[in-house]
Amino acid sequence: MSQSLFNPFKDLIFDEHFCFLSGDLTNENITVFPEWLMNHFKFGDERIEMMDKSKAYTYADLKLPCSAEVKKAFEELDVKVQAAFKKGFEGMEELDQELLFQWTGRMVYGLLYYEMVYERDRLLKKGEEFKLSQTLRKRFGYFHLMLQSLIEPISFKGKKPWSIAVFPLKYSSDIFSYRDDAINLMFSFGVNGFGFVACLQDNGVIGEKQKELLDKIEGHVLHPVQFEELYARFHYSDYILQYKPEYNIESQDSGITIEVKTADKLPVFGLWDEDIFAQLLSNYWQVYGIEKEDILQFQKPPLSFLENPYTKDFIDPESIKLPF
Structure with a gap:
């Protein structure tokens, strides 16, 4: 440094x-x-x-x-x-x-x-x-x-030290929603028209982990319940992240260059525990009255408003009947 x-x-x-x-x-x-x-x-x-x-x-x-x-x-x-x-x-x-x-x-x-x-x-x-x-x-x-x-x-050379995803979002016009985890350097922001989630020092690996889902979202205007689930996925991914971000930092007369060091050891993420994730997600979904027991039901796949649990197809936001 x-x-x-x-x-x-x-x-x-x-x-x-x-x-x-x-x-x-x-x-x-x-x-x-x-x-x-x-x-x-x-x-x-x-x-x-x-x-x-x-x-x-x-x-x-x-x-x-x-x-x-x-x-x-x-x-x-x-x-x-x-x-x-x-x-x-x-x-x-x-x-x-x-x-x-x-x-x-x-x-x-x-x-x-x-x-x-x-x-x-x-x-x-x-x-x-x-x-x-x-x-x-x-x-x-x-x-x-x-x-x-x-x-x-x-300046930042090559891969960025963060994951930031911006997407269309439908909220009531007077609602401003944000969540933060300052210790883990995370933030989500949502208003009528757009939202974004940000992991400010994950070296882009969480964005890469969620890329398949983010690709499915492209072109859709998210329902707020989907926005909360997306942030929960980013947040839990950060929780199970198993490597410390490192950087090559060069100081020259023209300024400082920061370059992300590639992780040497895999896997980067620990085991995804559906029970822990369901508890986290229920905290975000409590405004809809959705409890952990609703997310994890016996002999059923976990509840999701982003992906059909059987086909993994993206769920059309317009098909969701919950308020926004």
Whole structure:
């Protein structure tokens, strides 16, 4: 990893006077979730809980310290994403995936930042030292470096370090749906018109694992229950992922190049356990009243709204009678 750029995970620096991205001293800040998005869907006053459920914030209160340069860069990125957002699926699909990675990365990193600060302060009150495993330091440090591509001459060579899938989606016009797993660097986003799922540091292997399904989806407008199932498949695939993403990083006068290292050992994924997956999926489908027992029934294949369990044909979204 480049030694010249700020890496907060090296010395666990999460301070309100240091820009979260560049490390520059600052008194300015930026919201974790873009203001235009919170205003459009009116969720700024809604509450979000930390992972252990013992502390909550409003979305609008989640802010990251940032320099004027970083704030300007994200504002310019927001203009591009908002313009694409207004065009719906076509606009978002045409958006460069690196921009979508940076835009999504701001929110995922922001939530991760708050988890780090919360855990540090919790341990400090107990007189204990805040520690992070070397594995997580390395993983989060790579993610932070990639996010700095917004403000630094950082380029990605060959295979991208992420899996991002964008597709048409049908929701009621006033609904904004998102899920995140900041520790595992995952995010899903859905509104009327389009949705996307993102694994921000899987080196593209989860997208490859789900490619056959993604090919079937192409040309269809997903029902929300299908969107939830797709994210559940990405999320569980990340859970059983068995290798640590590694990179070749070269620093030159012209900038930094990041290249994905190919995994040497196979299989990359562990065993897919239908019982565990059904539990995860039932959490996503609870709004439809679908329980784990409905997904796994004796002598029947697992319930799916994406593929016919017998023929593996894609299920036409228009045939699904559940509300959207």
